Amino acid sequence: MKKVLLLVVLMLGIGLTGSQAQQIVFSGHVTEAKTGQAVPFASIFVRGTSLGITANEEGYFQLTINRSIDSLSAGAVGFRPLSRAVSKAPRQTVNFALPSSSVSLGEVVVHAGENPAFAVLRKVQAHKKQNDKAQLEAFEFDSYNRIEVSLSDVTDRLARQKVIRDMTSVAQGVGEMERNASGKPTVPVFASEVLSRYYVRQRPKREREEIKHSQLHGVAPRDGSVLSQVLGSSFQDYDFYPNWQIVMGKDFVSPIADGWRITYDYDLEDSVYVGKDRCYQLKVWPRRAQDLAFTGRIWITMDSYALRRVDLSVDPKANINFVDQIRVFQDLAPSSAGPWLPLRTRVVVGLKPTKKQTGLLVRFNTTNSNFATNQPHEAKFYDQPFASAPDALEIPAGFWEQHRPDTLSAQEVRTLTALDSVGKLRSVRSALELADLLVTGYKQVGKFELGPVPSVFTYNNVEGGRIQVGFRTSGDLNPNWFVRTYAAYGTKDKDLKYGVTGYRVLNRPNWTLLGFESSHDVDQVALLDNGYAIENPLFDAAVRFGNIKPGRPLWRQVTGFSGQTDLFHGFTQKLTLRHQRFDPLYDFAYYTSADHQPGAPTADKFALSEVILESRYAPDETLIQNKNRRYAVGLAKWPVFTLRYTRGFNGVLGSDFAYHKFNLLVTHSLQLGQLGRTEYIVDAGYIPSTIPYPVLKSHLGNESPIYTTSAYNLMRYFEFVSDRYASLHFEHYFEGLFINSVPLLKKLDWRLLASGNVLYGGVSQANRNATPLVDENGAALPTFRPLGTAPYVELGYGVENIFKILRVDFIHRLTYRDPPGAKSFGVKVCAQFKL
Numbered sequence: 132m133k134k135v136l137l138l139v140v141l142m143l144g145i146g147l148t149g150s151q152a153q154q155i156v157f158s159g160h161v162t163e164a165k166t167g168q169a170v171p172f173a174s175i176f177v178r179g180t181s182l183g184i185t186a187n188e189e190g191y192f193q194l195t196i197n198r199s200i201d202s203l204s205a206g207a208v209g210f211r212p213l214s215r216a217v218s219k220a221p222r223q224t225v226n227f228a229l230p231s232s233s234v235s236l237g238e239v240v241v242h243a244g245e246n247p248a249f250a251v252l253r254k255v256q257a258h259k260k261q262n263d264k265a266q267l268e269a270f271e272f273d274s275y276n277r278i279e280v281s282l283s284d285v286t287d288r289l290a291r292q293k294v295i296r297d298m299t300s301v302a303q304g305v306g307e308m309e310r311n312a313s314g315k316p317t318v319p320v321f322a323s324e325v326l327s328r329y330y331v332r333q334r335p336k337r338e339r340e341e342i343k344h345s346q347l348h349g350v351a352p353r354d355g356s357v358l359s360q361v362l363g364s365s366f367q368d369y370d371f372y373p374n375w376q377i378v379m380g381k382d383f384v385s386p387i388a389d390g391w392r393i394t395y396d397y398d399l400e401d402s403v404y405v406g407k408d409r410c411y412q413l414k415v416w417p418r419r420a421q422d423l424a425f426t427g428r429i430w431i432t433m434d435s436y437a438l439r440r441v442d443l444s445v446d447p448k449a450n451i452n453f454v455d456q457i458r459v460f461q462d463l464a465p466s467s468a469g470p471w472l473p474l475r476t477r478v479v480v481g482l483k484p485t486k487k488q489t490g491l492l493v494r495f496n497t498t499n500s501n502f503a504t505n506q507p508h509e510a511k512f513y514d515q516p517f518a519s520a521p522d523a524l525e526i527p528a529g530f531w532e533q534h535r536p537d538t539l540s541a542q543e544v545r546t547l548t549a550l551d552s553v554g555k556l557r558s559v560r561s562a563l564e565l566a567d568l569l570v571t572g573y574k575q576v577g578k579f580e581l582g583p584v585p586s587v588f589t590y591n592n593v594e595g596g597r598i599q600v601g602f603r604t605s606g607d608l609n610p611n612w613f614v615r616t617y618a619a620y621g622t623k624d625k626d627l628k629y630g631v632t633g634y635r636v637l638n639r640p641n642w643t644l645l646g647f648e649s650s651h652d653v654d655q656v657a658l659l660d661n662g663y664a665i666e667n668p669l670f671d672a673a674v675r676f677g678n679i680k681p682g683r684p685l686w687r688q689v690t691g692f693s694g695q696t697d698l699f700h701g702f703t704q705k706l707t708l709r710h711q712r713f714d715p716l717y718d719f720a721y722y723t724s725a726d727h728q729p730g731a732p733t734a735d736k737f738a739l740s741e742v743i744l745e746s747r748y749a750p751d752e753t754l755i756q757n758k759n760r761r762y763a764v765g766l767a768k769w770p771v772f773t774l775r776y777t778r779g780f781n782g783v784l785g786s787d788f789a790y791h792k793f794n795l796l797v798t799h800s801l802q803l804g805q806l807g808r809t810e811y812i813v814d815a816g817y818i819p820s821t822i823p824y825p826v827l828k829s830h831l832g833n834e835s836p837i838y839t840t841s842a843y844n845l846m847r848y849f850e851f852v853s854d855r856y857a858s859l860h861f862e863h864y865f866e867g868l869f870i871n872s873v874p875l876l877k878k879l880d881w882r883l884l885a886s887g888n889v890l891y892g893g894v895s896q897a898n899r900n901a902t903p904l905v906d907e908n909g910a911a912l913p914t915f916r917p918l919g920t921a922p923y924v925e926l927g928y929g930v931e932n933i934f935k936i937l938r939v940d941f942i943h944r945l946t947y948r949d950p951p952g953a954k955s956f957g958v959k960v961c962a963q964f965k966l
Contacts, residue, residue, distance in 0.1 A: 154197050156222045161190040161205050164228040165401075171442060171460055172477055173207040173229070178214065184538060188458050188479040188494075205229065210403075231403050231412075248397035251411050254436040255387050262437040263372040264470045269507035271330040272472065274340075275536050277496040279546065280349075282318040283481070285489050317492060319546045322348040324531055329499075330508065336751060337513035337700065344534070345519070346526045349550030369459055369476055371438060375802060378459075379480070381451055381866075382802055383423045386415045387438060394424050402433070405440050405462075409433040420448035421880075423866060425459075437471050439463055450866060450880050452935045455481035455490055468504040473497070498536040514700040515640050517755050578608035586617075591676045593684050593716060594653055595623025604633075606758025611636040613759040619652070628652040634693075642703075642754075642761055643696040650689045653716070655682035656825045657832070657849045681834070681848040683825070683913070686714040701750045707743040710784050712736070713825065718912050720903050721823035723787075727900040733907070739826065740786035741779050748772045770799035779820075790820030811861040812841065818854040821897040824915045828853045830890060830923075838940045838959035843888050845925050845944040845957050852915040853892030862886045864931075886927040886940060892918040921946050936962050 161173040169190030176183030177200050186192040186205075194203075199219050206212035210229035217223055260266060282295070289295055299318055326344040331337070369376060374388040384394045391397075398414040410430040417424035427443035445457040458479045463471040476497040483490035539547070572583035579602045589597045601617025614633035621628070630650035637643040655675070691709035698704055713736065720733040749771040752763050777792035797813040816828055830853065832846035833839060840862060865883040894917035905911055929940035940959045948955045 154195060154221065155199070155217075155219070156193065156195050157203055157217065157225050158193040158223075159191070159225040159227065161186050161192065161207070161227045161229060163210070164230045167228075170207050170210065170229055171458070173205050173210075173227070175203065175205050175227075178202070178204050188460070188477070231401055246397060246399075248399040248413050249392070251399060251413060251431055251436070252387070252391055252397065255431055255438070256389065256391075258436040259372065259387070261469055262435060262471050264370070264466070264472055265333060265372065266470050267333060267466065267468055268505045269330070269332045270466065270472060270502065270504045271328065271506070272499045272503070273501045274325075274327050274329045275498045275500075275534075276323075276325045276327075277535075278321075278323045279319070279494045279496075279543070280321040281492050281546075282320055283490045283492045284483075285316075285318055286487070289489050319550050320349055320491075322547055322550050324535070326534060330513070332507045332510075332513060337510070338516055338753075339508075339513045340517055342517065342519040342523050344526060344530065345523050346531070347524075348547050369461055369473065369478065371441060371461075377802075378445075378457060379451070379454065381423055382808060383425060383445070386425055386429055386441075386443070394418060394422060400428070403430070405430050408439050410439050415443070417446060420446045421450045423449060423451065427458075435465075437463070437465070439471075450882065450932075452880075452932065453482050455483040457481075464502075466502055466504045470504075472502055473499055475499070496537070500536065511699070514697070516700070516753055573603065575605065578605050579603070580605055589676045591679045593624065593679055594621030594626075597621050599628075601630075604759070606760070610758040621653075624653075634695075636759060638696070639756065641697045642756070644694065646693040646695065648689060648691045648693075648709075650687070652687060653684055654687040655679055655684050656715075657682035657829050659687075659825065660828055680717070683719075683849055684716040685719075685825070686712075686716065688712040701748060701752055703747040703749075705743075705745040705747070707741075707745070709739075709741045709743065710786070711739045711741070713738070715825070718906065718910075719825075720906060720912060721901055722903065727897075729903065729905070731903075733903060734787075737787045737823065737825075738785050739779055739788065740783040741777055743775065743777045745773065745775045747774075767800070768802065770797050772797055779822075779826075788820070788822045788826065790818065790822045790826065792820075793817045807863060807865045809861060809863045810840075811859065813857075813859055815857040816853070816855070818898075821895075821901055823901050824852050824898070827894070827898060827915075828856060828892075829915075830856070830858075830892070833959075836959060838938065838961040840886075843890065843923065843925060844927070844940070844942050844959050845954055846923065847952055850916060850950075850953075851890075851892065851918050851923065852894060853917060854894050854898050856890060856892035856918075858888070858890040858892075860888050880932055880935070881930050882932045884929050884931055884938075884940075886929070886942070888923070888925045890918065890923040892923075916950075918947075923947055938962075 157175075159175075161170045161175070162168060163170055171186065171188045171190055173186045173190060173192075174183060175186060175192050175194055177196070182194075182196055184192055184194050200217060202214045203217050203225055204212055204214040205227040207229060210231055213227050213229055215225050215227065217225060264270060282289075285295065290299070295318060324344075324346050325342060328341045328343065330339040330341075369378075371385045371387060374385055374390070375382040376385050377383070384390075386395055388394070394417060395415050396418055399411060400414050401412040403410055403412050410432050413429050413431065414427075415429060416426040424446075425443035426446050427441070429438060429443070430440040431437070432439050440463065441459060441461045443459050445451070445454070447456070456479065460475075460477040461473055462475045464474040466472050476495070478495040480493045480495075481490055482493070572585055573580035574582055574584060581600075581602050583601070586599045586601075588599075591597065597619055599617055599619035601615070603615035604613060612633065612635055614631065616631040617629065619628040620626070628651055630648075630652055632646070632648040632650075634644040634646035637645055658675070689709065689711050691707055693705060693707040695703065695705040715735060720735050721737065723732045723734050749763075749767060750769045752767050752771065755762055773794075773796040775792075775794040775796075777790075777794075779788050779790040779792075780786055781789035794816040795813070797811075799811055801809040801811070803809060818827060829849055830846065830851045831842045832848045832850050833842040833844045834848055838844060841860060863885045865885075869883055894915075899917065902914065903912060904914060924945040925942055926945060927940045927942035929938060931938040933939065938961050940961075942957050942959060944953065944955045944957075947953060
């Protein structure tokens with residue numbers, strides 16, 4: 132209600148102001164006098180007053196003043212301020228062509244016939260260490276982040292949708308709508324403001340951000356606590372001193388990278404003052420337009436050869452999907468210890484599926500202040516990367532007007548006012564609920580989330596038609612509890628299945644949990660030890676439903692309890708007590724005594740009682756908390772290690788085996804700059820005990836046409852079983868490394884990739900003999916196959932980004948090509964959405 136009253140007051144205030152004082156609207160364009168190019172984010176102001184705004188990324192501005200003035204001024208770093216006389220007309224166009232603040236060039240050594248810009252770049256490399264903030268022991272600063280999101284170039288079809296019509300109506304009701312560079316009105320969707328204190332400790336690299344105040348406007352989710360953390364300074368850190376800058380998940384080569392001459396061309400254009408700093412002004416552009424590199428200008432200080440300012444954009448021809456524009460503008464300032472820190476950063480990102488479709492325009496504005504350097508806190512201070520004040524989302528009236536470090540334009544004020552009303556529209560809330568359903572598979576109803584909806588009805592040849600209903604609790608019900616449950620019924624087997632899992636949050640700083648699980652359902656031997664690998668929803672459906680008999684179906688009943696805590700940031704310990712009962716739905720038997728000879732007693736059902744110890748180390752993983760859940764976000768630069776030990780006990784709660792299992796899992800995404808990116812998984816295990824094959828490691832095959840990273844894509848379901856193994860799964864993405872050099876192919880924006888799976892494994896003779904080959908009537912029983920002395924190897928190559936969403940892999944099976952049903956070559960496809 133307060134927001135509605137505020138909207139009414141603002142509207143009345145606008146009307147009253149217009150009747151009591153003369154309102155003059157100034158609009159115009161700020162450009163460079165020398166080149167005619169736009170000057171982004173220039174300041175437009177009235178001298179001797181606090182009146183003024185900042186131009187947008189294209190140099191356009193609109194300023195409304197409620198009194199008569201005789202002149203208007205504009206200025207920007209690197210340019211001399213300029214004033215223009217104005218009249219008393221109610222609407223005026225005032226353009227500024229700013230002259231540069233040139234100075235004489237400093238002394239640099241230029242080799243004969245060499246581009247003079249190269250001499251400056253060599254100096255930058257020589258001084259890089261002393262200017263890079265990575266050399267600081269620690270630093271911290273206050274940060275203000277504002278993000279504005281709007282729809283641009285809205286198509287007629289989309290404009291007819293109720294949710295867009297409602298949002299447009301609200302925006303028009305507040306005042307004139309903002310327009311993009313082509314003059315078309317934009318529809319505001321979302322905005323946020325976050326005020327925080329950001330801390331960094333370099334060795335080891337640790338970060339912490341304390342969210343002090345946060346406000347979301349417009350199309351925002353019900354619970355804004357997670358979003359407010361992601362919108363803070365931690366995710367807006369643009370740093371060009373490392374060789375690669377990650378933008379939109381892509382590795383862009385920095386214009387001051389160590390191998391700068393390989394990727395970029397340069398032109399020493401001018402020497403100017405940027406504030407009080409004498410700087411070289413360099414124009415930069417990529418040698419190949421399709422490369423992930425920047426074009427624009429950088430300013431290098433003459434005394435310390437530090438990066439003072441950047442104004443860079445991504446060439447529209449760059450091989451990156453759905454991105455219409457990316458522009459980064461940043462000013463840096465020297466710290467008291469020497470290295471330079473970001474003072475202001477403005478980023479504009481335009482997303483557009485195709486030229487004829489509606490686009491999304493996102494603006495990021497970051498202002499940092501109150502810097503402190505080389506004052507590290509204790510290590511445990513950084514254990515919680517994000518901390519939000521209890522009242523962070525409770526913003527008192529007038530707070531931002533007092534604490535916002537810049538001034539909003541009249542258009543931005545109107546936009547925020549409109550968004551406060553847009554967020555309450557029923558059509559908008561319905562659209563958000565639909566989007567949440569598509570992403571999570573759950574539909575929120577009150578304090579519960581029903582689903583997963585895709586599992587409501589499925590079919591396979593063991594259960595028949597499977598009808599399933601379930602729900603999970605949201606943080607609104609209780610922030611310290613999470614429960615997920617379901618019940619299912621099969622029309623063919625006429626059996627009821629169920630499952631329930633959950634945990635209680637005991638301690639938030641260390642994320643200490645007490646968990647539980649209980650289930651009774653149909654599973655498959657081929658999937659029992661591959662939970663981490665099933666990550667592709669299409670592959671999941673193909674292997675679990677339809678004909679599931681090749682996967683060795685069985686009934687599985689599980690009861691378990693677990694405890695988990697972080698000993699320190701990134702080092703998680705978990706203890707699980709679990710009891711399982713298995714009843715195979717295929718012909719199966721195992722010897723119940725040490726005598727593994729024909730005629731010895733056998734059984735066809737078994738139970739396990741286990742203690743599982745797990746340690747997971749992810750040194751630079753970023754985790755955020757949302758009431759009763761925790762999420763990993765962003766890209767980790769270092770490998771993630773998971774060590775798991777399982778101890779099975781015989782005779783405990785009717786269990787049938789005593790055994791040991793050891794497993795090591797390493798996952799990593801390795802940044803290689805111009806060569807692309809390699810993602811790999813190392814998985815190794817050892818089971819020194821004698822147990823039947825369903826308890827051993829069944830390597831995950833893939834007989835579906837859907838490619839999946841974590842499976843052996845030319846291995847059949849349940850083809851190989853091991854009790855000792857080591858494997859390497861890898862994929863290398865070349866991005867545009869090769870195709871960008873081929874004139875006819877580079878227009879397609881395809882990208883090459885390579886993949887491979889290598890598996891060494893084996894089974895001890897005792898485990899080979901643990902299950903009989905025939906039943907008591909002499910009929911053959913299904914058995915398993917171990918690997919021989921040679922490894923299983925499959926190598927592939929492929930093309931991604933076909934029509935921007937398709938990936939095709941051509942895979943060769945190099946070993947074990949003779950068994951019946953084995954394929955030595957296969958083609959797999961999948962759909963993926965990557966920039």
